[in-house]
Amino acid sequence: MHNKSLPWLNSIVLTLANIGLALLASVIVLSLTGVDIGAAISQIYHGAFGTQEGRGYTLYYATNFIFSGLGVALAWHAGLFNIGGEGQATLGGLGVAIICIQLDGLSLWLLIPASMLFCALFGAIWAFIPAWLNAYRSSNIVITTIMLNLIASSFLVYLLAGALKAPGQMAAVSESLSAASALPSMQSVMAFLGFNIVSTPLNISFLWALVCSAGLYYYLWYTKLGYETRVVGHSDESAHYAGIRSKRIVIITMMISGALIGFIGLNEVQGNSLQLNVDFVAGFGFAGIAVALMGRNNPLGIVIASILFGALYQGGSELAFNEESIGNNVIFLIQGLVVLFCGALQWMLKPTINYWLRPMEVTKEDKLPVR
């Protein structure tokens, strides 16, 4: 009579059902606001995948989503909720801009490692503060990271109004990095390999994002530190009995998480705009939460979810371009509903799914030997 459940199947079905529910809710809300759904979907699809340029932009945005999704997911495995992505990405971009301005003229082979290092370092330092406060002063990491987001954004405004402000500019932007210090675009990489693609902001940080995803997978499931991270996330008490120094793990995890999210700055500043402006992070840090929830905190899932979000972002901005009244809000709406259904309400459908997917009950009559 015992009811053996199928956890892996159930969890996949549950995830898909939650995503489906979120998308269904998006469709309902959008049609209630008077959007022509059929036209909007085909427009988003065409905008994101229809042209080579669209695909380039999709992957370019996906790069940001991968970095922030990975950062959020890593912290999640240690039981930490890092919603400080906005601040960590801001600091990452700041690090990139500072190093690129300071080391202007250096060969790219040296500049890229230096800017990556500084990007990671700045992001990690910004994540170190809440991590330390959490580990040693048991401060709530959600609140501290929110506060640090707001502090980072004011700090950036302060720097862009003063120390980093481009001379002779009215707008609050930094001076431009020289074109020679830009990350190689995918166009030039592909041209080197003999393929010809159109020019988009897509650059080698996309490849770095994929490397980071694979690296995170290896780190979490094949290294001692990753194992300890997951133990701490599962139960602080067990970690204590196993002799794991959980405070150390909290700090290391958060710093890696901050560094990963900081790489958004690399993609945005050195990869595309070559300039710091006030809102270059533009919600990518927060979006990592939706991405991580959709990807079930698994690096592969995150890459898939990021491409989906990148497509929405790119297709959605096409939508905003052609039909002015819709705007980027469609993306925020879908993000919000994904966070709601895949996050806050993720267990809502569990009883239903467990009911429908339960194994057939074996009764006594069935067990009779077949003659």
Add this chain to the structure above:
Amino acid sequence: MENTFSWILLLDASLRLATPLMFAALAGFVSERAGVMDIGLEGKMLLGAFAAATIASVTGSAWQGVFAAIIVTGCFSLLHAFACITHKGDHVVSGLAINLLAAAVTALLAQRIFVQGGMTPILSDEQRLPTIEFPNIITHDDSIVSQLYWHLLSGHNVLVYLAFIVVFLAIYLMKYSTWGIVVLAAGDNPTALKRAGFSVSKIRYMAVIAGGCICGLSGAFLSIGHGAGFVENMTVGKGFIALAALIFGRWHPVGVMLSCLFFGFLEALAIRLQESRFSDVDSVIPIQLLEITPYVLTLCVLAGVIGKSAAPATLGKPMR
């Protein structure tokens, strides 16, 4: 004389800027004392502002706008309660979802309904909440008492006074009513409450919805009290400052009120400095320093540098 007057005007502006913070922080107070964390204050504030401005502009009645704001934010906190209490979802994730949804839904609807780039039309004085002039018991003259009376105390929007009434109501209810004690218990010791025969879920539901309704007032003040219409993302982080005030005020109504007033004062000072920057002296304090003060102070409280933070014991943990 000139100097005193400018100080009075600064305090007057502080009161005005502290009002939305007070409503939102009290909303967070009610919900968090019952054990449900609420980082969706920012979003609910925005929803309240949008609902109030829309209904006021459509019906022409400011009070119907206030009512609509309360209903809308109440509904969204019902969603929060449904996720956090019934389905034991993560409180932070749910609050975050509300913030994202609020930003998107208000902007989309505002664009769809009014087709003015995400704004409601500018509201006339009849569509806004009235200000209250105090009775004429003190003559208008240059004495400090008269100036305090006429410029600081009298002539505010009706919601400014309501904010203080809500604070005193919160103090009274928390200290002297069963309802208040039950809510405190739901956050500090739900097991004991359960053993005493109360339904923890029901109490938390009620507290979260009550908090949502109060938060609606904060939005209404922004769009039809202090302001004259809804603008996309008009809360610009006020919900998070309210959250900071809640922590800095240590989850106690008096503390919350005082920290809201203090943060309101900082904001007023920042605006004053920004105005004076172009006219006379270059200000010594960067405006951003004033902006981040609430957040830095909150970090210090959380770090235990300034006293001990006194969060409700089971805040953010679902009832087992």
